[in-house]
Amino acid sequence: MSAKVFMFLLLEAHVFAEIVGLTSEGSGTTYNSHSEVVHEEETYYTPQLDYRKSRWCHTLTLSNGEVSCSSPYGRNLYSSLGSRCELSCDRGYKLLGRPSVQCMASRRWSGTAYCRRVRCHVLPLISHGTYHCPDGTVVDSRCEYMCDPGHQIEGDRLRICQDGGSWSGSEPTCADLEPPKIKCPASKVKVAEPDKLTAKVSWDRPQVSDSAGKSLDLMRVGPESGSVFTEGIHIIRYRVYDQAKNRAACKFSVHIEVKRCPALKPPIHGYLTCSSSKNNYGAVCESHCESGYERQGPATRVCQFNRSWSDEPALCTSMQIKTDVRTAAALLDQFYEKRRLLVVSTPDLGNEYYKLQNIMLQKADCGLDLRHVTVIELLGVQPKEVGRIKGRHLDTQVVEDLRQSLRISTSYFTMVLLDEYGMDRERFVNPASSEELFAHIEDFLLDEDERERLEANREFCD
The missing domain is CATH 2.10.70.10 (Complement Module, domain 1)
Incomplete structure (x- = not known):
């Protein structure tokens, strides 16, 4: 065998060993001396390219992804032995497997991968x-x-x-940011009941609603429906809260009107007693006359709904004094508990004290009348003695009896003030001014009610 043939066979054996993984390079499973399996990390290498088999591994494709390969031996050899491919997925997909693979001598790629569609978790439901x-x-x-x-x-x-x-x-x-809705009833105007200053008023519950459709809490500020209201304007407020504590409010007024008649003036020499507030609708006023005066006309008047009084006002006229009585006792009995008496005695009409006092009494006639004082004059001496009341003459026996019972001398000027019970309260031997007489009467003879009525009618004499 020639040397060239030997070298060629040696090279072929080495390549075959690399192809089937019998060399020490690359990755795989080895056994140690104790027959234990040892896994070694895979390492990549660049083997000698067999130009005769450029399509060593199948063409690599990735659905919904992209394959980017490189070969150490140039373009168009991306499936040749030793080629490396980078794997990536399209947007919305996630790569599962190796991001990078290499064409191995086993004619397989060193790993697999696929692109799985990315999904977010199902969102949970939210309240409301x-x-x-x-x-x-x-x-x-x-x-x-x-x-x-x-x-x-x-x-x-x-x-x-x-x-x-x-x-x-x-x-x-x-x-829940939207407040509930509330509508109050309309404001109310009501006339007070007859002879009263109040009225009972009722109303419907406010209309409330909430877009959230939940239960509502309704609160009231002010009297409740069906309460009795006094005269004037009363504000009723309502507030409503939903479960989120949003608030709405409304208000309305209750106006209690008291119809009133013009204020009644008491009759001269009289006074009034009225029910309720004296001049409100339904009030009844009764006229009374002071001592020594008699009422003429209707006793009572009623304030009507049209703000006018019923009937005509009563008058208080002076009591009718009987001067044809035969005794002083009979005369004085007419004044008992009704009138006070001022008895003026003078020896003759020419007495200087009498003339001065007479002038002052004429000017004080109205004031004395307001203070329930009647003047009795005892003029002269026997046999020409004269007694008179408001120009009406008294019997001579009555005059004599008055002098004796009151111990009034005919020798000099004298003036005696008697109270309503016929008691001697003051004697004057000198003329007294109207101010002096009035002050004495007011300080010692008038009660509290008489003083109040006097103040109310004082301007009458002015």
Whole structure:
């Protein structure tokens, strides 16, 4: 055998050994001295190219991906022994397997891989809302959140499935931000009941609703329906809260009107006693006359709905004094508990004290009348003695009896003030001014009610 033939056979054996993996290079399984299996890491090498077999491995393809190969021996030899290919997937796909493979002497690639479509996890449902994903959960698909009626979204309304299989943004919430609706009843105007300053008012419960359709808490500020209201304007407020503590409020007024008649003035020398507030609708006022006066006309008047009084006002006229009595006792009995008496005595009409006092009494006549004082004059001496009341003469025996019972002398000017019970309360031996008389009467003879009525009618004499 020639040397050339020997070298050629040696080279062929070496190549065959490399092809079937009998050389020490490359990767594979070896056994140690104790027959234990030892796995060695795979290493890549660049074998000698057999130009006669450029398609050593099958042409590598990757669905939904891309194969990028390189060969140490140039272009168009990407499936030849020793070629290396990088594997990558299209957007939306994930590579499972080796990212890089090499054409091995076994005519197989050193590994396999495939592209699996990337999907995001199914989104969980949110409270009071939902979402819509028209393209499913693949990469670049969109899910839009929507809230139930009465709720508003807070957070990301739109989420996109990303390359890594996660959703963009974060899970939103559906918040109840819309307040409930409330409608109060219309304001009310009511006239107070007859002879009262109040009225009972009722109303319907406010109308409430909430777009979220949940239970509502209704609160009231003010009296409840069916309460009794006093005169004036009263504000009733309602507040409603939904479960998210959103609030709505409304209010209305209750106006209680008291119809009133013009204020009644008491009759001169009289006073009024009225029910309720004296001049409100339904009030009844009764006229009374002071001591020494008699009522003429209707006793009572009623305030009507049209704000006018019924009937005509009563008058208080002076009591009719009987001067034809025969005794002083009979005369005085007419004034008992009704009138006070001022008895003026003078020896003659020319007495200077009397003339001065008479002038002052004429000017004080109205004021004395307001203070329930009647003047009795005892003029002259026997046998020409005269007694008179408001120009009406008294019997001479009555005059004499008055002088004796009151111990009034005919020798000088005297003035005696008697109270309504006929008691001697003050004596004057000198003329007294109207101010002096009035002050004494007011300080010592008038009660509290008489003082109040006097103040109310004081301007009458002015």
